[in-house]
Amino acid sequence: MHYKPQQSVTLTEALRKMEHYCAYQDRCHKEVEDKLYSMKLIPEAKEKIILHLIEHNFLNEERFAKSFARGKHSIKKWGKQRITQELKQRNISAFLIKSALNEIDIEEYLSTFHQLAEKKNSLISETNVHKRRKKLIAYLQYRGWESNLIFEKVKELNP
Structure with a gap:
């Protein structure tokens, strides 16, 4: 097994890599900082790159x-x-x-919720109503849906 020392990256190379990284998909500051950390750059270089990415609209948190x-x-x-x-x-x-x-349309949001709940409910093979409800609730909570929506829908689907 051969040990290969970490190749150092020039500021220009790092800048181009990060421009590509941000252009490929929207990134947040934390992802960019983690990526720069993995490149083992000095703090001044990291700051310069982040500033460049923000100024040229590669990095936009909103x-x-x-x-x-x-x-x-x-x-x-x-x-x-x-x-x-x-x-x-x-x-x-x-x-x-x-x-x-606020980007998510409320009608689309509720429609997605109802479709997801109904689909999952039809896939649960449990015959015990209590266990069935519990499985559906756990699934919808894991997906991050609000409790009031979940409990109303579970009552409707499994009376």
């Missing part, structure tokens, strides 16, 4: 939060609580989280 919320809702069928939790883990401000959640 745009990231909005596209994250829209994507996770429409593709992964997540509720607002799960989206909020995931954005908080990425150090997104409460203001931007609220703004991102």
